[in-house]
Amino acid sequence: MMSGIEEYIQYQSDDCGCPEETFVYGLASITMHLDPDGSGTAYVDFGDWQFEIDFQCSSMEELRIEVTRQIDELPVCE
DSSP: OOTTEEEEEEEEOTTTOOEEEEEEETTEEEEEEEOTTSEEEEEEEOSSOEEEEEEEOSSHHHHHHHHHHHHHTSOOOO
16 A cells, blocks of 8 residues: 555546546545546546546656645645
């Protein structure tokens, strides 16, 4: 299992057949989608706060690394 990632599932989109993944990272639920042209989109949901990350990549692994990197760089409030 990848460090810090839980409830990891890989599947093909019902709509278009593109690869998708869902997982929990920290307090975020993430759904990622990779189009054939390398356009990756991650939908990040912290419950009360959601946002998207768009990233040009060559694989789901590369997109996952970028998404977790961006989440790790978010400011932490106490």
